[in-house]
Amino acid sequence: MIEYNRFTLDNGLTVLVHEDNATPMAVVNVLYDVGARDENPNKTGFAHLFEHLMFGGSIHIADYDEPLQRAGGDNNAYTTNDLTNYYCQLPAENIETAFWLESDRMLSLAFSEKSLAVQRKVVCEEFKEHYINKPYGNLWKEMRALAYTVHPYQWMTIGKELSHVEQAHIDDVKAFFFKHYRPVNAILVVAGNVKTEHIKQLAEKWFGPIPMGDQYIRCLPQEPVQDSARRLTLEADVPLDAFVKTWHMDARLNKGYYTADLITEILGGGASSRLYQALVKEQKLFSNLDCYHFGSLDAGLLTIEGKLVKGVDIHKAEQAIAEQLQQIQEQPVSIAELTKVKNKTESVIAFEDMSIMSRASSLALYELMGDASLMNTELDKYHEINPQDIVDYSKHIFRESNSNTLHYLAKQR
Amino acid sequence: MLNRQIQPPITDAVSFDLKLRQCEQYKLDNQVPVYSMHAGAQDVLMVEWVFKAGNWFEQKNIVAGTTNFLLKNGTSQKTAYQINDHFEFYGAYLNRTCYNETASITLHCLSKHIHALLPVVAEIITDSIFPEDELITYQQNQKQKLSVNLKKCDFIANRLIDEYVYGFHHPYGKYTSTLDYDQINRTDLLAFFQRFYAEGHCTIFTAGKVPTDLPQQLNQHFGQLPLQQRAIPNIQYNLQPSIDKKYHIINDENGVQGAIRMARPFPNKHHPDYQKTQILNNVLGGFFGSRLMSNIREDKGYTYGIHSYIQNHIGETAWMISTEAGRDVCEATITEVYKEMDILRNELIDEEELSLVKNYMLGTVLGDLDGPFQLIARWKNYVLNNLDEQYFYNSVQLIKTTGAEELNALANKYLNPTDFYELTVI
Numbered sequence: 001m002i003e004y005n006r007f008t009l010d011n012g013l014t015v016l017v018h019e020d021n022a023t024p025m026a027v028v029n030v031l032y033d034v035g036a037r038d039e040n041p042n043k044t045g046f047a048h049l050f051e052h053l054m055f056g057g058s059i060h061i062a063d064y065d066e067p068l069q070r071a072g073g074d075n076n077a078y079t080t081n082d083l084t085n086y087y088c089q090l091p092a093e094n095i096e097t098a099f100w101l102e103s104d105r106m107l108s109l110a111f112s113e114k115s116l117a118v119q120r121k122v123v124c125e126e127f128k129e130h131y132i133n134k135p136y137g138n139l140w141k142e143m144r145a146l147a148y149t150v151h152p153y154q155w156m157t158i159g160k161e162l163s164h165v166e167q168a169h170i171d172d173v174k175a176f177f178f179k180h181y182r183p184v185n186a187i188l189v190v191a192g193n194v195k196t197e198h199i200k201q202l203a204e205k206w207f208g209p210i211p212m213g214d215q216y217i218r219c220l221p222q223e224p225v226q227d228s229a230r231r232l233t234l235e236a237d238v239p240l241d242a243f244v245k246t247w248h249m250d251a252r253l254n255k256g257y258y259t260a261d262l263i264t265e266i267l268g269g270g271a272s273s274r275l276y277q278a279l280v281k282e283q284k285l286f287s288n289l290d291c292y293h294f295g296s297l298d299a300g301l302l303t304i305e306g307k308l309v310k311g312v313d314i315h316k317a318e319q320a321i322a323e324q325l326q327q328i329q330e331q332p333v334s335i336a337e338l339t340k341v342k343n344k345t346e347s348v349i350a351f352e353d354m355s356i357m358s359r360a361s362s363l364a365l366y367e368l369m370g371d372a373s374l375m376n377t378e379l380d381k382y383h384e385i386n387p388q389d390i391v392d393y394s395k396h397i398f399r400e401s402n403s404n405t406l407h408y409l410a411k412q413r
Numbered sequence: 414m415l416n417r418q419i420q421p422p423i424t425d426a427v428s429f430d431l432k433l434r435q436c437e438q439y440k441l442d443n444q445v446p447v448y449s450m451h452a453g454a455q456d457v458l459m460v461e462w463v464f465k466a467g468n469w470f471e472q473k474n475i476v477a478g479t480t481n482f483l484l485k486n487g488t489s490q491k492t493a494y495q496i497n498d499h500f501e502f503y504g505a506y507l508n509r510t511c512y513n514e515t516a517s518i519t520l521h522c523l524s525k526h527i528h529a530l531l532p533v534v535a536e537i538i539t540d541s542i543f544p545e546d547e548l549i550t551y552q553q554n555q556k557q558k559l560s561v562n563l564k565k566c567d568f569i570a571n572r573l574i575d576e577y578v579y580g581f582h583h584p585y586g587k588y589t590s591t592l593d594y595d596q597i598n599r600t601d602l603l604a605f606f607q608r609f610y611a612e613g614h615c616t617i618f619t620a621g622k623v624p625t626d627l628p629q630q631l632n633q634h635f636g637q638l639p640l641q642q643r644a645i646p647n648i649q650y651n652l653q654p655s656i657d658k659k660y661h662i663i664n665d666e667n668g669v670q671g672a673i674r675m676a677r678p679f680p681n682k683h684h685p686d687y688q689k690t691q692i693l694n695n696v697l698g699g700f701f702g703s704r705l706m707s708n709i710r711e712d713k714g715y716t717y718g719i720h721s722y723i724q725n726h727i728g729e730t731a732w733m734i735s736t737e738a739g740r741d742v743c744e745a746t747i748t749e750v751y752k753e754m755d756i757l758r759n760e761l762i763d764e765e766e767l768s769l770v771k772n773y774m775l776g777t778v779l780g781d782l783d784g785p786f787q788l789i790a791r792w793k794n795y796v797l798n799n800l801d802e803q804y805f806y807n808s809v810q811l812i813k814t815t816g817a818e819e820l821n822a823l824a825n826k827y828l829n830p831t832d833f834y835e836l837t838v839i
Contacts, residue, residue: 022454023783060417065702070769072426072776074700091429091779096421104417121714121739125670129717129737133670135564209415237667239560271485272497280554281494287554307557340502347504347523350455354784 001376002359004189005196006367009203011212012184016363016372017199018191020356026192027089027357028098030106031364033187034180035082036159037152037220037298045159048079049123049168050176054086056115058105071097079157082297083368089357092193096202103206106186109177116170123165127158135238139408146232147246147301147404151223182213187367191360223248223299229400233407240287241308242408243317246301247397249293253369258381259393260293260302265341266333266390267291267324268304272340274324275304284309285317297369301404302397314407329394332387345382426775427768427813433782433805436792439628441617441636447628448792450620452785458524458621459786460531462538462635463797465645466516466609469584473601474593479551480605481511484518486547488540491533493547499533507534513584514727515797516609524622528630535634538610543602552594559591567737569664570672570838577660577834578676578731580653585726608643615640616796620789652729654678660836668839671743675734675750677832679723682798686823688808690723690732693820695770696762697721697753697828698734702773704753705734713749715742727798732827743837757824761817774812 004018036047054077055064068075073090088098131137141156148154159165188207190199226248250256267275268291279285289306308317352358366375437449468477485507486493500507505522507530518537522530562568572588579586617635619627680687691699698705698721705719719736738746762770781787795804 020454025780025783066769067420069700069702069773069776070420071423072429072772072779074773074777074780089780091424091426091776094423097423100417100421107417118711118714122710122717125715125737125739126717128669128739133566133665133668133737135561205415239564240557270497270501272494272501277494281550284550284553287557307561309553310557336502340498340504343504344501345504347457347506347521350457350523351521354453354455354457354786356783 002353002363004363004372006372007200009183009208011208011210012215013203013207013210014187014367015199015203016187016189016367017194017196018189018356018359018363019194019196020191021193023192023356024092025089025356026092026095026098026190026194027087027360028095028102029085029087029189029191029357029360029364030102031086031187031189031361031368032084032181033185033216033368034084035080036155036157037081038180038216038218039152039155041152041155043164043168043172044155044161045123045157045165046168046172046176047084048157048159049119049165050173051077051079051084052119052123053109053115053173054105056112056119057110058101059108059110061101061104062110064101064105067097068101073098081153081157081294083365085361085364087357087361095190095194099202099206102188103210106181106183106207107210109173111170111174113170116168116173120165120168123158124162127162127165131156131158136236136242136408138236139242139244139406142232142234143244143246143404143406146230146406147248148223150221151298152220153223153296153298153300178213180216183207183210184212184215187364189360189364189367191356191363220298226402229403229405231405231407233409235409235411238408238410240310241314241410242306243286243308243314243406244303244305244408245318245321245403245405246303247402249300249302249397251299252295252297255381256393256396259385259389260397262338262341262345262382262385263328263390263394264291264293264302265344266328266337269341269344274328275321278324279306279317279320283320285312285320314409318405325394325398329391329398333390335387338385338387338390342382346379349379425768426772426779429775429779431775431778431782431809433791433802434788436789441632443636443638444641445615445617445635447617447619447631448789448796449618449623449627450785450789450792451623452788453621456524456622457521458527458623459519459521459619459789460527461517461519461618461793462534463515463517463616463618463793464610465514465614466605467512467514467584468587469514469648470609470646471605473596474587475589475597476601476605477516477609478511478589479597480543480602480610481509481516483543483547483551483602484509484537484541484610486551487542487544488536489542490536490540493544496533496537500530503529505530524624527624527627531630531634535638538635539638541606541610543599543606545599548597548599548602552597556591556594559589559594564665566664566668566670566672566838569662570674570836573660573662573838574674574676574733574834574836577655577836578678579729580651580655583650583652585728612639612643614645618789618793620785652678655834658831658834660834662836662838664838669740670737670839671740672838673734673736673738673743673746674836675747675833676731677827677834679730679732679827681726681728681730682800686826687723688811689815689819690823690827691808692770692774692812692815693757693823694721694723694732695774696766696820697757700773702769704756705750708753709736709738709746709749713742713745715739715746715749719746740839743839747835747837751830754824754828754830757828758821761821764817767817767820771812775809778809
């Protein structure tokens with residue numbers, strides 16, 4: 001049970017405080033309700049590029065990192081398709097420095113041309129390091145474009161192509177900031193050795209004066225139900241054939257999401273999972289095989305991905321996966337197997353909750369989804385799922401017409 | 414009126430009175446030492462068995478790593494599937510890792526399930542059989558994984574730089590080839606297992622919400638095993654660093670980035686320069702605000718990240734600079750690294766920068782002392798390196814007191830370009 005206090009400032013900023021006096025540290029976590037899904041299709045990668053720019057100086061403070069480090073703190077940030085999250089951890093007695101820094105960059109960035117020019121290059125190198133200069137680096141770019149026809153999940157957070165990042169202009173930066181980085185679109189979570197009353201004063205003092213801004217109303221094109229299977233084969237200079245197949249699944253808060261989560265565990269969670277045991281160990285068709293999803297807030301993709309043992313025909317491998325999927329649709333899982341994946345979920349949640357940093361970001365995420373208290377009822381939702389739910393939902397999603405298949409083949413030399 | 418230009422008052426981390434939480438220590442009946450850290454609010458537990466079974470002790474490449482990897486793949490009573498299913502049923506994670514001197518088995522679980530899990534860990538340590546079929550699958554899959562990794566410039570660079578610094582026949586410098594996988598056999602594994610696990614030397618670390626009867630449980634399952642009896646073989650290796658210092662390798666004609674590694678030999682943790690040099694390393698490339706990051710990422714945009722660090726070895730080590738940079742700016746990146754070394758040798762670090770680095774380091778130490786797993790990791794590091802808590806207090810004291818002149822002297826001693834191996838892999 002994670003306890004917290006919540007209040008809202010007049011400018012719409014939601015603030016959550018989680019007190020934990022067992023630690024000498026404090027975490028200040030600011031979540032902005034904007035991710036890659038909110039980007040213009042012709043200017044992709046912007047939310048993530050923007051995250052870099054948030055460290056390039058704010059209106060009154062030339063450098064974000066230096067004063068924080070001087071206060072004994074450390075920080076980082078991440079951008080997903082759904083949201084952007086900034087967090088810093090520092091000794092609790094120095095927490096006001098974090099308020100000073102975070103509030104100033106919410107008030108306004110400095111919009112430095114130099115920072116933009118440098119971070120464009122840095123992000124291009126990040127793009128190259130992870131998605132161009134690595135074998136299979138473009139696999140997910142291709143799969144997303146195949147699986148989504150209209151929803152902006154069709155591109156990755158790094159962007160569709162280098163040129164979008166290279167062409168980012170300072171006017172785009174300003175417009176993006178004043179559209180999304182307003183108190184009314186943000187959630188502030190403070191966790192650690194703090195007192196709510198004190199945090200209230202600090203929040204009023206530093207964040208209170210920031211203009212509210214306009215609430216961002218998200219209006220994204222929703223992906224229509226897929227009615228025919230899509231397939232793509234491509235070749236690249238890689239050593240092994242790779243297979244990846246996805247199926248559309250439910251959005252984050254629906255029951256289907258929790259069921260899909262357990263299905264991925266049954267199929268691919270660990271070395272005793274079905275796909276690993278049958279296809280890696282027994283039939284020796286794949287050298288590795290994973291089943292997972294991305295935890296997306298909008299309707300996401302359940303994924304099976306693996307590399308084939310050299311010499312195995314990819315159609316044969318695909319057929320073997322299909323047989324496993326057939327089985328989960330026809331035979332209800334045993335209580336023991338269902339208990340196993342629920343136990344694992346319980347364990348994952350307990351380990352996640354160990355650090356205040358992780359508790360803070362979880363509170364922010366659940367608040368974004370509607371209510372931080374959802375964090376405390378999460379495990380119950382898994383416990384409600386029964387064997388018939390697994391059968392029903394497997395039948396629902398593992399329709400061939402709901403699938404996208406990518407054969408990523410090693411180019412023959 | 415709120416003045417947003419001025420940083421609110423801070424307490425300098427230098428004034429913190431940092432205390433390392435004590436670790437409970439005891440021995441099982443067979444003299445296996447146990448270090449235990451009872452802390453944290455969640456009902457979670459970590460138990461780690463550390464054996465003197467690293468690649469230091471193998472006579473043939475990858476025997477230590479393969480033995481460690483296949484510990485979960487079968488006993489005379491259970492198949493690999495049954496072992497995995499057992500741990501996963503309880504939502505537990507059983508991991509194993511092979512290092513140079515040591516090899517570990519690590520269990521993470523909810524505290525309430527520990528009683529069901531310890532007997533199977535004991536079974537693995539006493540009765541692993543390394544089934545032939547499991548070995549064959551492992552060989553095939555590891556070779557496939559290697560073939561993918563060999564396409565990555567950073568993977569190649571990490572292997573080669575170690576070879577240059579330590580020599581290929583030193584445990585710190587050797588790496589794995591396809592041929593090694595082909596040549597390994599079951600007999601090698603069984604012999605290594607018997608000598609270095611079943612009859613080996615073990616140290617146990619536990620942390621989290623430690624059940625009060627854990628000492629009894631550990632003693633019951635592990636205290637009667639024939640551990641700590643045979644002497645640890647005394648094996649010495651000579652360093653054989655390469656003669657040439659500069660390397661440029663094209664691994665992928667179409668590569669758009671180069672993996673750059675620059676390294677020089679450095680003494681181990683017992684050397685008087687070691688802890689002070691950590692401060693200098695932070696200034697150079699040890700954190701986001703370091704000179705290398707500020708210059709090469711934040712000013713020039715040559716890379717997504719550049720770091721320097723001292724490798725975490727028990728024996729001799731190396732001071733390393735590591736980055737992936739755009740192919741056309743690799744040369745420029747190396748030039749800038751040397752420029753930064755030059756400045757550290759020729760100019761004193763000013764007080765403002767030095768106090769920032771010290772505050773940052775001490776703040777990080779404070780954060781690292783938070784949580785049972787971080788605490789036991791620190792204790793483990795001291796125990797395995799033959800250090801004690803005094804090392805912690807020395808380190809904190811040195812961060813607080815080391816001055817710019819001393820750091821400048823260290824820069825002149827250790828940051829000479831001619832001492833560095835230099836490698837770029839495209």
